[in-house]
Amino acid sequence: MTSIQSVDSTHDPKLRSWVDSANDTGCDFPIQNLPFGTFLRQPRPDRRVLPAIGVAIGDSILDLRMARLIDTDDMNELIAATPEERVALRRAISEGLAEGSDKQAAWQGALVRQDAVTMQLPCRIGDYTDFYTGIHHATTVGKLFRPDQPLMPNYKWVPIGYHGRASSIGVSGQRFKRPQGQTKAPDAAEPGFGPSKRLDYELELGFVIGRGNVLGEPIAIGEAESHLFGVTLLNDWSARDIQAWEYQPLGPFLAKNFASTLSPWIVTMEALAPFRAAFERAAGEPQPLPYLDGAANREAGALDITLEVWLQTEKMRADGQPAVRLSRGNSAQAAYWTAAQLVAHHTVNGCNLQPGDLLGSGTLSGPKPDEAGSLLELTLGGKNPISLPNGERRTFLEDGDTLSLRGFCERAGAVRIGLGEVSGTVVG
Numbered sequence: 001m002t003s004i005q006s007v008d009s010t011h012d013p014k015l016r017s018w019v020d021s022a023n024d025t026g027c028d029f030p031i032q033n034l035p036f037g038t039f040l041r042q043p044r045p046d047r048r049v050l051p052a053i054g055v056a057i058g059d060s061i062l063d064l065r066m067a068r069l070i071d072t073d074d075m076n077e078l079i080a081a082t083p084e085e086r087v088a089l090r091r092a093i094s095e096g097l098a099e100g101s102d103k104q105a106a107w108q109g110a111l112v113r114q115d116a117v118t119m120q121l122p123c124r125i126g127d128y129t130d131f132y133t134g135i136h137h138a139t140t141v142g143k144l145f146r147p148d149q150p151l152m153p154n155y156k157w158v159p160i161g162y163h164g165r166a167s168s169i170g171v172s173g174q175r176f177k178r179p180q181g182q183t184k185a186p187d188a189a190e191p192g193f194g195p196s197k198r199l200d201y202e203l204e205l206g207f208v209i210g211r212g213n214v215l216g217e218p219i220a221i222g223e224a225e226s227h228l229f230g231v232t233l234l235n236d237w238s239a240r241d242i243q244a245w246e247y248q249p250l251g252p253f254l255a256k257n258f259a260s261t262l263s264p265w266i267v268t269m270e271a272l273a274p275f276r277a278a279f280e281r282a283a284g285e286p287q288p289l290p291y292l293d294g295a296a297n298r299e300a301g302a303l304d305i306t307l308e309v310w311l312q313t314e315k316m317r318a319d320g321q322p323a324v325r326l327s328r329g330n331s332a333q334a335a336y337w338t339a340a341q342l343v344a345h346h347t348v349n350g351c352n353l354q355p356g357d358l359l360g361s362g363t364l365s366g367p368k369p370d371e372a373g374s375l376l377e378l379t380l381g382g383k384n385p386i387s388l389p390n391g392e393r394r395t396f397l398e399d400g401d402t403l404s405l406r407g408f409c410e411r412a413g414a415v416r417i418g419l420g421e422v423s424g425t426v427v428g
Contacts, residue, residue, distance in 0.1 A: 005273040038119070039051065066110035079123060079208065130236055183245055224339075329368075
């Protein structure tokens with residue numbers, strides 16, 4: 001059996017919802033999407049407020065428990081369902097929200113506006129592994145530090161990753177302090193200590209694990225996607241100056257674990273079915289080892305997601321000026337490894353993944369300069385500052401800057417769906 005989801009009636013472009021805002025052109029959350037999230041209603045003095053599980057539909061959220069679709073408030077329990085159970089739940093939600101559904105009257109009371117709730121992290125993240133799948137990012141950054149050998153010899157054979165810090169992952173809207181640590185200038189005799197002066201963002205996708213595996217039992221490449229619940233936007237903030245001094249020989253540490261920001265919405269693998277792409281290595285590139293190779297992965301293992309980076313400085317915000325787009329690229333062109341390959345590699349040694357575990361893609365930069373997924377690349381290590389429309393310049397992030405990532409899928413014959421937005425602000 002293939003673990004790649006197929007297109008079905010829930011993806012029908014003609015399908016419309018009785019929630020009018022879901023039918024708006026360009027809406028991130030039409031009825032063909034139905035991403036999952038966890039939210040808190042506005043509290044009442046006489047009532048303790050507990051997180052609820054919902055599905056985004058237009059500008060609203062359907063509370064799944066109030067709609068009698070689930071009997072749990074634990075997202076990790078829900079995402080651990082079998083693929084068959086997940087497909088059945090998606091179909092029930094779609095049919096109930098469809099125009100003309102006999103559920104409309106009963107479900108009206110289970111709807112709440114998104115701007116009337118507080119979004120939470122979509123699930124409990126027990127473990128977080130950050131990979132390095134963006135080959136254009138890896139090559140560009142490698143050239144800055146190793147002009148003669150941008151990529152290490154193992155890069156095209158092994159999906160490189162490191163174990164990140166789950167406790168400092170926050171939901172979109174996160175405000176975090178500029179990290180402090182040791183840094184060392186090239187001409188300095190010894191390191192100094194202080195706030196990072198080269199604070200950066202990383203444009204990533206996060207892959208959320210659904211079903212786990214038993215310790216000692218690897219997940220085969222052909223079954224890997226049945227263990228993936230969905231995809232979310234992820235910004236893995238990075239202190240480049242701290243990173244440069246600390247990462248030898250064991251890799252990132254304090255430069256990465258001070259904050260990571262996640263979108264509140266998980267777009268399911270089922271919703272992404274119309275937006276798959278072939279996974280193809282260019283001529284002359286090494287082919288994956290057998291445990292990382294499979295017919296379904298070659299045919300449709302890649303995800304065709306447009307990704308954008310937007311910046312609003314404190315001055316822009318004070319002057320009433322909107323955010324400006326810094327870059328725009330595509331995940332299918334950026335990633336050297338697929339999500340299924342990450343799962344297969346992560347477990348090939350017997351490592352056990354659990355529901356809610358998060359796998360970061362690493363920075364997804366395209367081959368062109370305006371497709372870069374970090375300021376490190378956009379400014380070539382700080383050598384070429386970027387100019388903003390209001391006259392400000394940036395090499396790295398400054399206090400008060402709000403950085404936002406956006407993503408969406410668009411293809412002929414399918415309705416556009418979005419991943420929403422993830423934003424975070426440096427507060428100094």
